[in-house]
Amino acid sequence: MLTRSELLAREQSLRSTKTLSVYLTAWTDDPAKRETWRIELKNTLDARREGLRLASHAEREDYDACVRHLWEYLNPVHGVLGEPGWVAFVTTDGVRHAEALPVAMPLRVDWGVGIQLAPYIRVLKNHLPAIVAVVDAKHARVYRYAVNRLTSVASMRAH
Numbered sequence: 001m002l003t004r005s006e007l008l009a010r011e012q013s014l015r016s017t018k019t020l021s022v023y024l025t026a027w028t029d030d031p032a033k034r035e036t037w038r039i040e041l042k043n044t045l046d047a048r049r050e051g052l053r054l055a056s057h058a059e060r061e062d063y064d065a066c067v068r069h070l071w072e073y074l075n076p077v078h079g080v081l082g083e084p085g086w087v088a089f090v091t092t093d094g095v096r097h098a099e100a101l102p103v104a105m106p107l108r109v110d111w112g113v114g115i116q117l118a119p120y121i122r123v124l125k126n127h128l129p130a131i132v133a134v135v136d137a138k139h140a141r142v143y144r145y146a147v148n149r150l151t152s153v154a155s156m157r158a159h
Contacts, residue, residue, distance in 0.1 A: 001099065004124055007117065010089070010097060014115050018059075020066040020090040021116040023105040026081030034079040037086075037107075044109045045070075052111070063111055066090045073098060085123070089115045 002010065024037050045067055052060050070088060073095045083100030090096065101123050110116040129146035131153070142154040 001101065001123070002097075002120070004121075007120055007124070011115055011117055014089065014091065014096065016113060017091050018062050018066075018111070018113055019096075019115050020063070020070065020088075021108070021110040022070065022086075022088045022090070023101075023108040023116075023119045024086050025084065025104040025107065026086035026100065027084045027104070028080060037081070038074070040107055041109070044107055048109050048111055062092050065092045066111075069094045087120060 022041070024041055026037055028034065028036065049060070049063060049067070052063055055063075067090075069092075070090050073088070073090075081100055083102060085101030085103050085105035086099070087101055087105065088095055088098040103123055105119055105123070108116070108119060129144055132143045132145060132150075134141045134143070138158050140154075140156040140158075141152065144151050144153050
């Protein structure tokens, strides 16, 4: 996962470039829905393309090139992508960044100049760990909460 500074560097490098930003939920525990993300993504990409019908020919060609690069990247994947969420930033040069995310993301496809940062910043916020201590007269337990997981770090007993 990108750090905040890496994300800002990526944003600066693509700030003036037409970019397809894609966020999606990539995992399900229902075997019958393993390919659902692919169908939903295709429908959303098609709807976004339909919204460009009044755009210039060059704009539609750039969008189509980005969509082709995205599918070339995703075609080898069968079933789920392995993590709850997934993100990609695609330009006419190809997939500039793609990675699994530790939290599920609502399906979102944005086309425009630069990348869409807001959903990723939400992931960064959720990725920060918190330490919790539960203490009573006889026991002390320390837990770490990060990425929707609570893990036990330490446990102590008073004698």
